[in-house]
Amino acid sequence: MFPSKRKGSPSPSHAPAPKHPKRSPPWNPPFTGELSSVRRDYHIPSTSTSPDFNVQVRDLKGSVMDVLKEVLTIFLIFWSQMKVQVTFQKEDETCSFWFILPKKYINQEQDLEDTVEKMLEDAINRIEKQELRGSGWRFVNLEKVDLTVSKYRPLQGSSYLPTPKAIVRKQARKGSPSPSHAPAPKHPKRSSPWNPPFTGELSSVRRDYHIPSTSTAPDFNVQVRDLKGSVMDVLKEVLTIFLIFWSQMKVQVTFQKEDETCSFWFILPKKYINQEQDLEDTVEKMLEDAKERIEKQELRGSGWRFVNLEKVDLTVSKYRPLQGSSYLPTPKAIVRKMAVINVRNNDDGCFKWSILSALFPVESHNDRVSKYKAYQDRINLSNIPFPVPLDKKIFQQVLSQNPDIHLNVFLYDPKEGVLPFFSDPRDPQQAVDLLFLPHPSNPSGHYVWIKHFSRLVAGDISKHHGEHYTCRRCFSNHA
Numbered sequence: 001m002f003p004s005k006r007k008g009s010p011s012p013s014h015a016p017a018p019k020h021p022k023r024s025p026p027w028n029p030p031f032t033g034e035l036s037s038v039r040r041d042y043h044i045p046s047t048s049t050s051p052d053f054n055v056q057v058r059d060l061k062g063s064v065m066d067v068l069k070e071v072l073t074i075f076l077i078f079w080s081q082m083k084v085q086v087t088f089q090k091e092d093e094t095c096s097f098w099f100i101l102p103k104k105y106i107n108q109e110q111d112l113e114d115t116v117e118k119m120l121e122d123a124i125n126r127i128e129k130q131e132l133r134g135s136g137w138r139f140v141n142l143e144k145v146d147l148t149v150s151k152y153r154p155l156q157g158s159s160y161l162p163t164p165k166a167i168v169r170k171q172a173r174k175g176s177p178s179p180s181h182a183p184a185p186k187h188p189k190r191s192s193p194w195n196p197p198f199t200g201e202l203s204s205v206r207r208d209y210h211i212p213s214t215s216t217a218p219d220f221n222v223q224v225r226d227l228k229g230s231v232m233d234v235l236k237e238v239l240t241i242f243l244i245f246w247s248q249m250k251v252q253v254t255f256q257k258e259d260e261t262c263s264f265w266f267i268l269p270k271k272y273i274n275q276e277q278d279l280e281d282t283v284e285k286m287l288e289d290a291k292e293r294i295e296k297q298e299l300r301g302s303g304w305r306f307v308n309l310e311k312v313d314l315t316v317s318k319y320r321p322l323q324g325s326s327y328l329p330t331p332k333a334i335v336r337k338m339a340v341i342n343v344r345n346n347d348d349g350c351f352k353w354s355i356l357s358a359l360f361p362v363e364s365h366n367d368r369v370s371k372y373k374a375y376q377d378r379i380n381l382s383n384i385p386f387p388v389p390l391d392k393k394i395f396q397q398v399l400s401q402n403p404d405i406h407l408n409v410f411l412y413d414p415k416e417g418v419l420p421f422f423s424d425p426r427d428p429q430q431a432v433d434l435l436f437l438p439h440p441s442n443p444s445g446h447y448v449w450i451k452h453f454s455r456l457v458a459g460d461i462s463k464h465h466g467e468h469y470t471c472r473r474c475f476s477n478h479a
Helices: 053-059 061-072 112-131 165-173 220-226 228-239 279-299 350-359 373-378 392-401 453-461
Strands: 039-045 077-090 093-100 104-107 138-151 206-212 244-257 260-267 271-274 305-318 407-413 417-422 432-438 444-450
Touching: 039 061, 053 061, 053 112, 053 138, 061 077, 061 104, 061 112, 061 138, 077 112, 093 112, 104 112, 112 138, 206 228, 220 228, 220 279, 220 305, 228 244, 228 271, 228 279, 228 305, 244 279, 260 279, 271 279, 279 305, 350 373, 350 432, 350 444, 392 407, 392 417, 417 453
Parallel strands: 407 432
Antiparallel strands: 039 138, 077 093, 077 104, 077 138, 206 305, 244 260, 244 271, 244 305, 407 417, 432 444
């Protein structure tokens, strides 16, 4: 029973613990399974046996990091909210309380470890305040942490909406003409060319390989090593089909605790593989990651002990990066803002022409390639593939070859608006801003120069019509 009305009990804002479907222990990574396209709830039970709540909260750091890293591979920008369930005791009475922490905005430009540290510090501070309130409730145990993540979708103006009736009535009282309440026009649904807009894996080509372990050695280091040959054979076979692909390894391991035996899945980060890489070195790193994850599970103090490595699942998917190519007309929603310069090129060099249009602006006919041909040798794009793929490593290479140039790259999606993709690590506010426009039916696209960045994003993030300043990293707006 939750003592919300008793004297000295925690504030009523701590609602009783929500009822979740029962989950079989131990922690079987909460991010297994398919994510919703908008929101997902993760339930991370505490496995620490320490009596100190500071230690218990800290022990959850690895699990929280794993969840957020997995979400970042799916959502480029998202909100995360942590809820901590804690057991308190007062004399002979024991009760469970929920501490709901503020939302955190997370994207790929942030230091994820620092963000998780702040979230856990907030949790520790809330628990300490509860004990120090003089209510008599004393910390006993940290039960679990719930993480709610939701895709960040900025508010933005779109098509017609009828005026709310409450506003219509006020207008009628003042004698103002009543607006026509025609229903919103019906437009045929169009599927966005990117789903989600920031991924390069637009191909549906994918294969799953299941590699059972045949080793009888009791040492998990030996069992993992014995799988190296099988994993190498699979990836060599895939390289004969896909020249470039992503590979993700999932390792199933059996652990034992007293008389209980349970199977864990360890989902490792994706690896980008091509024919130029040292395949053996890549497989070595994948297996090292697996070993570290298994060792951490044993060293967490949960009492679970390694018994056997059951199998390895390899998921491979063909990599088809989005890339800029020839001219595409600017979408009407952007044309109205008069914020970009779109050079009409007939080759695969839209990336080059968009940068030159920013570095060497002209007063008239700024959409003509002929205006910028004289400046081609002013930037070094040797060893840069054309058409230029939407790849952070490529953009970083451009910056290293041109130390005097600063560069930001943004994505445009018809539904989501402008999204950040690559931010200059040195000075994003003084950088050349490029916008990638997707082709409606294939993985190609077109780069354009954003001449007026604040004007381009103003309607999406603010209703202020005057001059204002917009941060390139987080899109925060300052009038």
